[in-house]
Amino acid sequence: MPTVKTFLLPDLGEGLTDAELLTWLVRVGDTVTLNQIIAEVETAKASVELPSPYAGTVVALHAEEGTTVDVGSPFIDVAVAGEDPADAPEPTTPAAPAERTPVLVGYGVAEDSSSRRRQRRPAGTRVDVTPAPRTSRPLASPPVRFAAKQHGVDLTEVDATGVHGEVTRDDLERHRTAASVTTSAATVPPDADEERIPIKGVRKHTAAAMVRSAFTAPHVTEFVTVDVTPTIDLLAELRETKHFTDVRLTPLTLVAKALLVALRSNPTLNSSWDEDAQEIVVKRSVNLGIAAATPRGLMVPNIKNAHTLGLRDLAIALSDLTTTAKEGKTGPADLADGTITITNVGVFGIDAGTPILNPGEAAILCFGAIRRQPWEYRGEIALRSVTTLSLSFDHRLVDGEQGSRFLAAIGQILSDPLTLIALS
Template sequence: MTTMTENASGLREFKMPDVGEGLTEAEILKWYVQPGDQVTDGQVVCEVETAKAAVELPIPYDGVVRELRFPEGTTVDVGQVIIAVEVAGAATPAEASATAAAPGAVSAPATASAQASAPAQETVPAAEEPKAEGRKPVLVGYGVAESSTKRRPRKGAEVPAQAPEPLLAATAIQAELNGHGPSAAGTARPLAKPPVRKLAKDLGVDLATIVPSDPDGIITREDVHAAVAPAATAAPVAPEAPVSQPAVQPVQAAPAQATAPVPSYDTARETRVPVKGVRRATAAAMVGSAFTAPHVTEFVTVDVTRTMKLVEELKQDKEMQGLRVNPLLLIAKALLVAIKRHPDVNASWDEAGQEIVLKHYVNLGIAAATPRGLLVPNIKDAHAKTLPQLAESLGELVATAREGKTSPAAMQGGTVTITNVGVFGVDTGTPILNPGEAAILAVGAIKLQPWVHKGKVKPRQVTTLALSFDHRLVDGELGSKVLADVAAVLEQPKRLITWS
């Protein structure tokens, strides 16, 4: 597609895509272009934050930016137009409906009388266009799904047999990349936010069987709870309603009389921060994990003096030159060794099937504190990596997280996690499981402490480890063995060789 001049006709509207897995909204963090700027196919025009990560969005065609529909900091629903770009070629009838005032908006075969007969107010801007009956939002970000009912074309307007080829191609590519194209049966993926999907999975509810109460077709938490046992909850309600009705009325009236004063807040003394994006998703995930998986946490304090000496030696090793070598690297390796010896800890709970799913691979999550909130990207197939490879992966993971560039794919599929609270000077904690995982290891600060070593009290490098695990699939014996093995490796690093 060739670059256009500012005088060329044809306005293309780029809509907010679903850059995650079934997400329904994203916040515009930053615009990299302004009206009047020239853009090319594949150029990044903005950065958005979803409930999972910050992602840069490329524009799929060449042209000149004519309008930015939303300012920075605005949360936009998937499928809404965020930017309009003027491109080469005459506008199609579909584009004409969004730009009625633009010259050339009606196709060439239309007569002058036909153009005059089409009133300007018949066209509604795309950003404000009401949802037609029989249509619903889609998650690939290219408008709404068409129903079997066709809108009657305006008199004199030429209607093409199908959508413009570039738009069809862009839609297909976007759907393929996101994994949200139509299923084999041709049905659309149910709309729901990540916390609701997690709740449905934990309760064993198939989202495809739920009829959403939301007018936009988005499934809510209430819809999921209602689907668990609708018959059981509905039966006792009907006979009790007439009896309880009179008693309820006075109770409802009391708050109405007491709500006259409206609370005011001194903005000089308080700051209110909206919870959205990654922080909101993290909060929902942690609440869901804490009240779904029965947590057990065990602690052990260990002398890691030999591990700290090994870290210094590895920094001088030519095989590790240019790599980030720190205690976390050896702690990660120690946990991988413990999982190899006790593979049942590397598992997840399938609520729907009432099964324990044992994983034969380790995607090692590393909890990272970022300005946007807590992220847990993971190192894919960490169990198969050598120590230099693991060091390289850790370095890339941490650097990407600090820059805020962690992709949604990097945070999916984790099997076990490490959270290093020691970097904040904290001795230990009781970590909450990352949803879908069976165990998480917290590492405390490494400090010089008096320690009995070879019968004498000496200053030694000491830390405290805490392992939280899901007691549905990890019992006390298994959890204790895993934690003890991690401690043993850190106390005697030579076990990395003898136990590998």
């Protein structure tokens, strides 16, 4: 006789207390296999696909799409064949979440996270989700599903033009333009004066973190304008070599490498402030964060141990990181433990900026647009490739001399990139 097992929403890492249910990928009555993806949820850090810990038949779904579910709360019931009924959990009164929070592979459980858990519904409350008429589930990437959820669009009503029959972002935008859009607050016609978008998930987390950073760390920003013509010339030469024929090599790659080299003689830029211990913690490893604009808002995934990578491996890591972020597949582990960050505003045609520190880090480098402009070169005026670098740093950790030397070192390397070969 089948035994009904209840899967509780696990802690998805770093003590997160809840998650928003974006999409159910199963319905009541469906047969699921072990580790089959059953839902997409969004935490304050990232979008996560949840695998099923059981194989069997879906009996009940305990949450509705678009709602927030607390860690440790009932998530889904699965009838498992061949189980001893004595092993089944209590059906109506689950134990305290801190004791029963399930752990999936790759997920962590924070100590005593229940003390910070916000109760949005009684622990034993069941939300029975009536299955809709069975239709084929439209194909779409997680970012497109998230955008559709934000704007109240039913993807089954969107004409799909993707290569594999999937709904693309362009398809979604065309659908929203052609019809009224239902948001979580109201129905908004395309010609309305305003549209209200709920502040939640990654965007809410980012906003709170930036406010904390701006009002906690005393920011100082310095600028330097650099002739990077030799860097651009070197990039062109490297792209023609056999070592980089299958690698996406960009100016950002050499900027990142220059930063990593400059850190060797300026280690305090790779540090953090321990308020409780009243200590400056200088990090031996460099987890290089790259600020990325994604469909779900600003994210700063990082390359672990970037200081150990050669130029080719660094280029590959940067390409993988940005691709994963744009596809909405960045996981919580990719966002954790960053030590220093680069933000590339040049890709938007912006010359410079005064970036806010990623919380817990000592510095962030802003890389502006590279422009061809008149510049003094060898005593004459010549057309050169020029960019502006700006560095924001925490003045508790880094004094003006240290910040200036670090920024100047990066600029010097980019104006004479053969230094990379000598120092790498």
